[in-house]
Amino acid sequence: MNFNNIRVYFALFPILLCTAVSAQTVDSRFVAGLSAIFMDYQGPISGDYLQYKTFSPGISVSAHGYVNPLLNISVNSAFVPETNYPLGNGEFLSTAVTDVNLVGQFKSNNGKIFKEQAFFAPYLSTGIGLNAASNNLRWYVPAILGMRFRINQHVSFNLEGAYKFAIDGKQQHIAYSGGFVFGLPSNQPSQRPPQNRPAEPSQLISQADKQLDTDGDGIPDVDDRCPEERGLVTFFGCPAPEESNEPPQEAPKPVYAETSTEEVVIKPQPLEEPEILDNTLTKNSQPSQADIDFLAEAMDNVYFDVASNELTPDSYKVLDRVAEILKKYPDYKLKVSGYTDNQGGEKTNKILSVTRAFNVKRYLVYQKDIPLSRIISNGYSSAKPIADNSTPVGRSKNRRVEFELVR
Template identity: 30%
Template sequence: MKHLSRLLLASLFIFGLTNTVSAQDENNPWTVSIGTNAVDSYPANEDHKFQEFFNVDNWNILPSVSRISVGRYVGAGFSAELAGSINRLDNIDKQPVDDLTYYAIDGAVNYSFRQFINEEGWFDPFLGVGGGYTWVDEEGNGTVNGTLGFNFWFTDNIAFNLQSTYKHSLDDKNEGGFRHFQHVAGIKIAFGGTDTDGDGIYDDEDECPETPGLAEFNGCPDSDGDGIPDKEDACPDQAGPAEFNGCPDTDGDGIADPDDDCPTVAGLESMNGCPDSDGDGIKDGDDNCPNEAGPRENDGCPYEDRDNDGVLDKDDQCPDVAGTKANNGCPEVTVEIINELNEYSKTILFDLNKATIRTESYDALESIAEIMDEYPNTVFHIEGHTDSSGSDSYNLKLSKERAASVRDYLVNKENIDTDRVTSEGYGETRPIATNKTEAGRQKNRRVEVSLEKNRD
């Protein structure tokens, strides 16, 4: 018996260190109880029922571990228990006896009232009914049992157990029956809870019962070790601070990587974490000129002004030739240029009474074309004029044909755009000298260049 006591005490110590479950329930279905029992027959005697119930002088106690039981939770507050006990009787009904040996095996169904008081509280009263078989020395008889008991759960898995069981013998005293109370005091340990994920935290307390986790997070994992459980971590595989819901901010710009379009380069919140080095509102990755501010429509680059005339190329109709803003970046034709054109036009010669240009005039026409090329958005007007010799109709027809002949040469031979040159003949209606002298008539027979916009 001495060795049994030591074994039971060692088992109690191990259970106390290793089990983390709470009171017996569906998650912790098994219990082991180890304790001492006291046997008292006096208050069970029909002649003095319940008298001296608490008189310990009448109790028979074996000063060692003398009772052990195993229980299994059934459900809805019910549990089944099987107990074995041993004792030594030195009195029965206050009458001394010669150290009779007492053995008992009992089974019971217990009902806990803890759920009605506080389901997670420390106070756990219960009632039990059952039956058993008791031996006093060689004599044995069956009993019907009723139990009132209390479990006091003072740790997560260990309770102090007090209970008293009335064992009513089916035989009366004269027939060898032994009716008595058995009082028990001991330790009850609940165990056997389910730990599906094997993390040491039973399912009833595990918020993540199918995934191994940590006790500090109620059984949930923290895969990246950032102190935020995976179930609350927006980036469970990357360590990050709580302010970013567990996500990192690699570039330290205050924007968590999942929300940062440029997670490795510090940037602006307005640019979704990307930089805008030139401050033009276009993030560097989309900016063809990240270090020079420019509009979005030009891909973040400033517009050029190749001819440095103060008109940006995008608005400059003559981006390679300096001009004026008033003329959309193109040079404006001055009086001097018109005079120069007409100096060349004076040398244009035609066959007699014809519109055919003579070959010696080609150089003058080439020079005229070169000047026109310098003013690419200017429309020039070729005027044909005659003296007063001949009829008006003839002179008008001839002037038109000669003006058209010059225009056709500039378009077809010198590649001037057709929409940049117009022509018209005015016959003898616009003399610049007198027609009464040969010298005057020679001046009136002419081709002139003017601006289309100045044409009458």
């Protein structure tokens, strides 16, 4: 084995890895992988599958496509610059090997065994593969056991062990690999399917009342970006900037803070008025009954991710129509009211209802050019239920955002 080649390979590997990292973006149904692979043909012959001296290092690249919560489709390609390839009768050929396979990856983080965003996610893969060594081409069926460790929403670390059954009964071999997978670039919104109606955080975070709040601003340290400085919900727990009145460009995550049982009005910091491009508005017009009916029904079609104030992709279609209606009637303002069911504590539901209504307002202002002064948003927790909170169906109806045109 040529160890100079091996040293060159390991010198190039970090460079390739850094190149892959810099090319990634968030939230995609497709990911790419880069791994170190160690291949052995002698283990299956001798029965010693862990004799490291017989393993030959190489590099592997892969692409993975999301099919559904249970299944991914993966294409993997590996190159080993030098290995001992068996020719039969105890003879081996020192040669480079190229290996390609197409497999289905059956995941355990499918929402039933582990959550989709779980840190630890075992999986099984099988399919069809082909390896080429010198003039020898061999088809095989891989049996792969893998383990994926989620580092963050963009990057995961993979470990795999594979036994590759040669279809012609010869040249069975084993391979071990370890490397990273990264989200591929995408300009599309999250493809997660909308929930029928999300559960409240009180149903999922049972220890919210016990979270530490060092600076005493009512925002627990786990959600506070400035845990040692008193701040505002709008600025993720940080003080308002002195030189800018703009809040952060991304929507704030839900926070769980101490509030009183009285109705609380949480006012975000002032936003900048966007430039209005539509100069065709007609004043003194009265809303049509069709538009009023649409706004009344819109609350049944605006969804949020589970235990979150983030809007799902399907909600934007409804909000786009709400913006069109608002532009038709410049003499009117839009009142956006957020509500929850009665499950859990009032303090948690109050914050969630306020931030959900505020994120609707943020979208209409920044994405649809609606003047800030024309939208009034607030949250009312579990007040004013429209259905029976003692049943799951009733609670689902009570988790809503309502729209109303007002003078």
